[in-house]
Amino acid sequence: MGMHEENHYDGFIDKAKHGLQNARVETYKGLVFACFDDDAPNLEEFLGDFRWYLDVILDQTEEGTEFLGGCIKNMYNANWKFGAENFVGDSLHVGWTHASGAKAVSLGGEVPEYMPVDPESFHANANGHGWEGGTDGVGALELISSGNPRLVEYFESEREKMAKRLGELRARKLYGSVISATVFPNFSFLPGINTMRTWLPKGPRQFELRAWTMVNKNMPDDIREIVQNACAMTFSPSGIFEMDDGENWENSTVSNEGVVTRKQSLHYGLRAGTSHRNDPELPGNISKPMYSDVNQLAFYQRWLDYLSAESWDDIPKVR
Amino acid sequence: MTTTNDTQNKMTETEKMLLWYQVNQFYNQEARALDEEDYETWFSMLSDDVHYWMPGRESLFRKDEKEETPASNMNHYNENLQSLQLRVARLHSGAAWAEDPRTRHRHLITNVEVEPSDTEGEISVRSNTLVYRNRLEREEFWLLAKREDILRVTEGTFQIAKRKITPDCSCLLSKNLNVFL
Numbered sequence: 001m002g003m004h005e006e007n008h009y010d011g012f013i014d015k016a017k018h019g020l021q022n023a024r025v026e027t028y029k030g031l032v033f034a035c036f037d038d039d040a041p042n043l044e045e046f047l048g049d050f051r052w053y054l055d056v057i058l059d060q061t062e063e064g065t066e067f068l069g070g071c072i073k074n075m076y077n078a079n080w081k082f083g084a085e086n087f088v089g090d091s092l093h094v095g096w097t098h099a100s101g102a103k104a105v106s107l108g109g110e111v112p113e114y115m116p117v118d119p120e121s122f123h124a125n126a127n128g129h130g131w132e133g134g135t136d137g138v139g140a141l142e143l144i145s146s147g148n149p150r151l152v153e154y155f156e157s158e159r160e161k162m163a164k165r166l167g168e169l170r171a172r173k174l175y176g177s178v179i180s181a182t183v184f185p186n187f188s189f190l191p192g193i194n195t196m197r198t199w200l201p202k203g204p205r206q207f208e209l210r211a212w213t214m215v216n217k218n219m220p221d222d223i224r225e226i227v228q229n230a231c232a233m234t235f236s237p238s239g240i241f242e243m244d245d246g247e248n249w250e251n252s253t254v255s256n257e258g259v260v261t262r263k264q265s266l267h268y269g270l271r272a273g274t275s276h277r278n279d280p281e282l283p284g285n286i287s288k289p290m291y292s293d294v295n296q297l298a299f300y301q302r303w304l305d306y307l308s309a310e311s312w313d314d315i316p317k318v319r
Numbered sequence: 320m321t322t323t324n325d326t327q328n329k330m331t332e333t334e335k336m337l338l339w340y341q342v343n344q345f346y347n348q349e350a351r352a353l354d355e356e357d358y359e360t361w362f363s364m365l366s367d368d369v370h371y372w373m374p375g376r377e378s379l380f381r382k383d384e385k386e387e388t389p390a391s392n393m394n395h396y397n398e399n400l401q402s403l404q405l406r407v408a409r410l411h412s413g414a415a416w417a418e419d420p421r422t423r424h425r426h427l428i429t430n431v432e433v434e435p436s437d438t439e440g441e442i443s444v445r446s447n448t449l450v451y452r453n454r455l456e457r458e459e460f461w462l463l464a465k466r467e468d469i470l471r472v473t474e475g476t477f478q479i480a481k482r483k484i485t486p487d488c489s490c491l492l493s494k495n496l497n498v499f500l
Contacts, residue, residue, distance in 0.1 A: 246494030
């Protein structure tokens with residue numbers, strides 16, 4: 001590092017004490033993570049069992065994935081954890097919050113069950129990361145298709161190849177279902193809809209949402225176009241689904257600051273205590289069906305782990 | 320006007336003024352339709368094959384700037400008539416919570432420049448728009464953008480065949496973009 005008129009600093013500065021802090025950088029199947037703490041666990045350990053779920057979107061093809069050009073950014077007057085929590089486990093908000101979007105994409109017809117209440121739908125969490133959703137394999141793809149069969153046809157034709165890499169369960173039942181997920185603490189995505197985003201805190205009452213659209217590198221142009229337009233139509237500031245989410249996140253932030261509200265604890269108990277680690281197929285802590293607070297509790301448990309720890313030794317390596 | 324061409328050369332100053340006046344009237348009517356959420360009227364002002372495009376913007380170094388296409392970058396809007404109608408269907412669903420109470424919109428259209436086109440029956444128009452939104456008690460958002468339109472001249476009025484909206488913001492300073500520009 002050098003600087004302008006540096007000789008004037010002779011005897012006044014020890015440059016070794018003023019260097020840039022090194023960021024530890026590790027990657028997982030194309031995603032780049034950075035960390036400023038040399039003592040933090042490595043990325044594989046940090047992601048733990050959640051890698052199995054990340055692979056559903058990151059490892060469908062030999063060629064891997066890429067982002068479409070550009071990033072959509074916008075601001076919310078809300079606490080960033082409402083976004084992260086929404087994606088980590090809030091299956092229950094969908095039916096009510098997104099009734100308007102679901103009616104719109106059904107083009108005036110009867111609204112189909114994009115998220116059927118399937119007894120096999122589930123909450124999965126590992127180390128504070130969480131995945132919630134169904135197993136029908138098509139809900140998300142139909143949601144973003146608006147009647148155009150091309151996208152579903154394309155993925156149906158890809159499933160066999162996908163199954164060779166990911167197995168039948170992930171290739172045919174998980175991918176394509178309506179699912180949301182958060183990598184602790186503030187990176188979320190929607191498999192099938194393909195929005196990837198980070199919730200960047202700008203203080204306790206404001207965050208910036210940065211959103212990208214991810215596609216497989218080998219996707220044909222017309223499929224890329226459908227996915228790109230679908231992200232703008234559904235989950236983006238102009239999206240007919242996300243518009244109503246912003247209302248929730250901002251109002252939750254405001255209402256929870258009230259003197260009376262703060263004296264009353266919220267109920268986060270749906271299916272609390274029901275998750276277990278012995279599902280024959282699914283790694284992590286599993287609770288079925290998806291209407292549940294299990295992942296939200298795990299997310300906030302992990303947040304508590306981090307905030308109350310004196311050192312990394314105080315934080316359980318596996319949660 | 321910044322360019323001249325054959326069609327333009329044939330127009331008298333009075334004809335140019337009349338055309339400019341008619342385009343301004345059209346934009347004012349469109350702004351009123353959007354302010355009043357009168358989407359039936361707005362859709363009638365769009366051609367059946369309309370392309371309505373609003374790219375996302377990023378802060379880039381000048382050397383990294385390049386010509387954008389709808390496919391090259393993420394967009395706020397990349398719409399045809401059907402997809403615009405689908406967006407409006409959300410509003411009319413009776414369950415669009417972010418729209419009840421309603422957003423109070425105000426569209427101001429300025430800096431209108433009309434350029435007759437070489438394509439028979441079309442003109443290209445540049446304008447600026449300032450869109451103000453106010454909601455609930457104190458929510459307030461201002462949005463400035465450049466608009467580049469191709470208008471089709473039909474039976475004494477116009478239809479919007481193409482619109483590119485270039486916002487001046489890179490990070491949108493609001494929780495949503497629940498407005499057309």
